[in-house]
Amino acid sequence: MGKIFVLDTNVLLQDPRAIFAFEDNEVVIPAVVLEEIDSKKRFMDEIGRNARQVSRLLDNLRENGKLHTGVKLKQGGLLRVELNHRSFQKMQDTFPNITNDNRILAVAMNLQVEEGQKESGRPVILVSKDALVRVKADALGLRAEDYLSDRVIMDTDIYPGFYELLVDPDKIDEFYTKKFLDLKEIGLDMNQVYPNEFYILKDRFGTSKSAVAKVNQNQTLLEPLRMNExxxxxxxxxxxxxxxxxxxxxxxxxxxxxxxxxxxxxxxxxxxxxxxxxxxxxxxxxxxxxxxxxxxxxxxxxxxxxxxxxxxxxxxxxxxxxxxxxxxxxxxxxxxxxxxxxxxxxxxxxxxxxxxxxxxxxxxxxxxxxxxxxxxxxxxxxxxxxxxxxxxxxxxxxxxxxxxxxxxxxxxxxxxxxxxxxxxxxxxxxxxxxxxxxxxxxx
The missing domain is CATH 3.40.50.300 (P-loop containing nucleotide triphosphate hydrolases)
Incomplete structure (x- = not known):
């Protein structure tokens, strides 16, 4: 069973190609999102550039059919610009103000109600980069997610550039004597280290003996640092x-x-x-x-x-x-x-x-x-x-x-x-x- 993903404006302004990131599911763009994108397309910055790119992508997709009835995507799935389901009746007691965010929420909520009345109704998921929109969706009983496809990493552990490594103390002595260490001799796979990466060598037996080394550009040796003044x-x-x-x-x-x-x-x-x-x-x-x-x-x-x-x-x-x-x-x-x-x-x-x-x-x-x-x-x-x-x-x-x-x-x-x-x-x-x-x- 497929899913219905309702996209917030900020998702498209962050990644114009987000419409192609949902595999064989249905992607819904509320009409108010088009209005917000239109208001940004004259900006002479990154947001304006992305707004113009979204406009061009949607214009090209018109050649494949009517956007309001649904257009098939090459990557699979369906894209639809939603013109209906704008009624505020289901949420006016909780969020009575008619803001653009609430209009997007209304579309997602009405789609969810409609799908819930079907025998094989599909899950409706609101996708937004705005944390408060996701909080509002949760209060309304809507499933909401952050857009993750634009993330470079999936957690906050960014590559640090250096690591600590426990080695035998004689290897530290050898490093000071020979001015290098072979990566294989200390159990490092050259395919698992990066060029110009640093290692702090420490005695595995807990003494204060240590050394600082850098991986050479060929990823074969650990070499000492040259900067000492x-x-x-x-x-x-x-x-x-x-x-x-x-x-x-x-x-x-x-x-x-x-x-x-x-x-x-x-x-x-x-x-x-x-x-x-x-x-x-x-x-x-x-x-x-x-x-x-x-x-x-x-x-x-x-x-x-x-x-x-x-x-x-x-x-x-x-x-x-x-x-x-x-x-x-x-x-x-x-x-x-x-x-x-x-x-x-x-x-x-x-x-x-x-x-x-x-x-x-x-x-x-x-x-x-x-x-x-x-x-x-x-x-x-x-x-x-x-x-x-x-x-x-x-x-x-x-x-x-x-x-x-x-x-x-x-x-x-x-x-x-x-x-x-x-x-x-x-x-x-x-x-x-x-x-x-x-x-x-x-x-």
């Missing part, structure tokens, strides 16, 4: 920060992803490594730092001033770290330094898309607020000889349709973890201050 005055304070600098300073790695809560040092470490590679070693021509502008209050266009003045509040976390690295004391001193150097550019992400960016050390902060399409757009613009660092906290997302399991940063982490030119590290310990760490843990 301060970078622009920054000394790593924990082992994950040391691993992060190892990746940041490796010229053979073109893509680095870093995850961690606020205060774990992601931005500071990346800027220090970028300054070393651009200013001191001159491996790259320019250091480009960007972050998405996700407004939590008034949008950027309503702020007074020119572009640079508007951007300054959004970019201030970057400038705070640069002031620390350059040890500036006076107001305006950092601006004079940056103007004199000319090799450091701080931009909103809006202004770097569409460009070709060769021979640059690129840092993208707050990457957890990017969609899969946006992060693909950015990485595909990286030119020859460039290195890009994507970092952020997947648990701190301001985008309305993203979460820890379907955002662009998590997407890149999972898709690139097997590639030789990429590396990932998850920073766990906050180093901003004792107070900041306590706040992250307790609040």
């Amino acid at each position: 301060a970078v622009w005055g920054i000394i790593p304070r924990n082992i994950q920060q040391k691993m992060a600098l190892e990746l940041l300073l490796d010229d053979h790695i073109s893509l680095i992803t870093m995850t961690g809560r606020a205060g774990t040092g992601k931005t500071l470490l990346s800027l220090a490594a970028g300054l070393l590679k651009v200013e001191d070693e001159q491996v790259y021509h320019k250091l480009l730092v960007a972050r998405p502008v996700i407004p939590m209050g008034r949008d950027l266009g309503f702020l007074p001033g020119e572009k640079e003045e508007k951007l300054r509040p959004w970019m201030q976390p970057i400038y705070d770290n640069l002031e620390y690295l350059f040890n500036t004391k006076k107001p305006g001193e950092l601006d004079k330094i940056l103007a004199g150097m000319g090799s450091i550019q701080v931009e909103a992400l809006t202004y770097i898309r569409g460009r070709s960016i060769p021979n640059q050390f690129i840092i993208i902060d707050e990457a957890q607020n990017l969609t899969k399409h946006e992060v693909k757009t950015i990485i595909t613009r990286v030119g020859e000889g460039s290195k890009i660092v994507l970092m952020g906290d997947p648990d701190q997302i301001d985008h309305p349709y993203l979460d820890a399991m379907n955002n662009g940063l998590t997407y890149v982490v999972e898709r690139f973890k097997q590639e030789r030119i990429s590396g990932h590290i998850q920073l766990n310990k906050g180093e901003r201050s004792i107070l900041a760490q306590l706040a992250a843990d307790l609040l």
Whole structure:
């Protein structure tokens, strides 16, 4: 027996191809969903792009028949735009306001009542990314589910980039003597480890003997870390920060992803490594730092001033770290330094898309607020000889349709973890201050 899936607007705005994700079941799009999509199609952002793509997909499906009576999908199943079943009579005592969410709920509820009167009625399931819509559905006795097909991972355990491994103590001694260990000798299958992955070797008998190693790019050996000195005055304070600098300073790695809560040092470490590679070693021509502008209050266009003045509040976390690295004391001193150097550019992400960016050390902060399409757009613009660092906290997302399991940063982490030119590290310990760490843990 098949099922009937009623789709909320946010499902289609998150994944325009969601209509093809329900196998041989019936997919129902309420008429109000089309109205909401139509109101979004003029937006010049990811939501607008998805709204336009949904419109094109539905228009193409019209060639196969009338959408209000049902159109068969190539992947199996049936798609139908629901024009009836809009009566509020069954739910007006519980949710009397005629909102768009309640109109979608009404369609699902009336379909459920109709199917319940049939001898072989099908289950009706409302699919929504909106938690409150699912809560409302539950109150009405409707079955509701989150849309999971867009998730990169199915739980919150994102790939950490490092693991602890218990070994015999003589293997640790051998590692320090030979400066490498064969993966097979310590029981690791080269098909089960990833290039540039880290291992903390610990004595299986419980002594303090330990070592930190990285899988080589050929996935055959564990090798010692090479970074042992301060970078622009920054000394790593924990082992994950040391691993992060190892990746940041490796010229053979073109893509680095870093995850961690606020205060774990992601931005500071990346800027220090970028300054070393651009200013001191001159491996790259320019250091480009960007972050998405996700407004939590008034949008950027309503702020007074020119572009640079508007951007300054959004970019201030970057400038705070640069002031620390350059040890500036006076107001305006950092601006004079940056103007004199000319090799450091701080931009909103809006202004770097569409460009070709060769021979640059690129840092993208707050990457957890990017969609899969946006992060693909950015990485595909990286030119020859460039290195890009994507970092952020997947648990701190301001985008309305993203979460820890379907955002662009998590997407890149999972898709690139097997590639030789990429590396990932998850920073766990906050180093901003004792107070900041306590706040992250307790609040």
